[in-house]
Amino acid sequence: MRGYINRYMNTNSLISSHILTKMAVLPLSLTIAACSQPNIAAESKPANESASATQSTSEVKLESKTAPASVHSNTQSAVLHNVSATVYKDANCGCCKEWVSHAEGYGLNATAQNVEDVSLFKDRYSVPQQMRSCHTTVTTDGYVFEGHVPAKYMAQFIKNPPRDAIGLAVPSMPVGSPGMEYQDKFMPYKVMQLNKDGSTAVYATIDTPQQQI
16 A cells, blocks of 8 residues: 555656645655555444554544444435446555445445546546545546545535536545544545636535534
């Protein structure tokens, strides 16, 4: 997985200085660990059985674990049950697989497609450089969801798409976002709206894990 992260960051030139700055806030080793871990939120082990979390920063705070997908609203599930999408990802991306499981838990009919160069699809679907992450999801209706967007907000967007918007994005790979669960750590982040003219706007601000449900 370390090789994947390095190749993604160093050879494809996909992540702009904005994202690199954000990722520099979080130790790279923690991001890599989160991307390679199984979905911690789905486990039922007591906290004292989890791996020791000796590494911390002021930007990463301890929060209660994200509740399992089974507690999401029936409305969200009903919306995504009627949606099919293709997820373009690297074959070695563990956190991408975890995000697909998260979205499927909310009813999304997702088909993962492993590709050699994810940047080609980000370019094709007009994902701005500063909004890019590890995988790109495209619905059959042409809406784009970049990175670890909570399924809750996918459903909200699809149910009532903002005028002139093409989708949503969670830039970089925030620890604690869906598919990036790692121990009890959570990094606040924003869900960004992608517009047809290339502009972006804040769609939702996620300050706690509970807001993702």
